[in-house]
Amino acid sequence: MDEKLYFQGKDGTKLTYRRWAPAQNLQSNPPATPLVMLHGAASNSTRWWYFTQHSRLAADHLLLRPDLRGHGESIWRGPARLDDWSQDIATLLQHEHQPRAILVGHCLGANIALNFAARYPDMCAGLVLIEPLAREAVTGILARLRPFIPLLRVAVSLIKLLNRIGLYRRQLGTLDLQVLDRRVHEASPAELQTMLVDYGSPKHDLKVIPTAQYLNNLIEIMRPLPIAEVRCPALVIQSSGRSITDPKQTQTLLQQLPQVEFATVDSEHWLPATHPDELCELTDNWVLKHHN
Secondary structure (H helix, E strand, C coil), X not given: CXXXXXXXXXXXXXXXXXXXXXXXXXXXXXCCCCEEEECCCCCCHHHHHHXXXXXXXXXXXXXXXXXXXXXXXXXXXXXXXXHHHHHHHHHHHHHCCCCCEEEEEECHHXXXXXXXXXXXHHHEEEEEEECCCCCCCECHHHHHHHHHHHHHHHHHHHHHHHHHCCCCCXXXXXXXXXXXXXXXXXXXXXXXXXXXXXXXXXXXXXXXXXXXXXXXXXXXXXXXXXXXXXXXXXXXXXXXXXXXXXXXXXXXXXXXXXXXXXXXXXXXXXXXXXXXXXXXXXXXXHHHHXXX
16 A cells, blocks of 8 residues: 655654555564665655555565655755754654664665664664765766855855745645656657756756755755764665766775675666666665565
């Protein structure tokens, strides 16, 4: 059964998540470790539609997919930071009466998963990091933005001030990634590059996310990853392309993680959209190998 539910953050904010519960009794002995699946910047919990429909893990694992605070239906104009998201994940697990989980994160979601594992080590059984973003390894526009992070912080502060006096968009667009991804799956190679412009385009993203949160996501991506503080095993899945990050440099940095394994898919960024079948297979095999 798949359903949309809500929980309250520590500050009382109403947050949305989707919950897939397998048909068989979840109280089996011992119960399978649940998965918490974290989407990337300007995305939402529909990011994982293909996984819930095709993963072998859906047969006996609880799959929790939150709309991260400030994204999707978890509306909040804070904007949220890594510590906020990590605390929300811990609160979600407590809400679901789950002592620990495997965290699966894409892009910004992978960075959040790493921070959660460092901050709540007893609640994190393992990590599947899909295209994580290390500030030392970013390329393209993200690399060009690095020197301007102080200016982005000033811009976020100004936008927060405007929000406090009531100046903000009353309505934001909705984004169903199943619809968007199906177009990508059906596209010819010639059409694919044009379609992927929608993924990560500021013009597109700002339709569905508060401006302050959008800018703050860029700031949070540039924070150092707490690699030395992580204790659980990890699988790192990277795309081979260099449009967003350098995979070789990322692997060198994340090699310090304990019991880490690496896999590479021949693609540019956006693996959940372009190669969901390979992503499913890699994640399934690793989870079943380490947590079955």
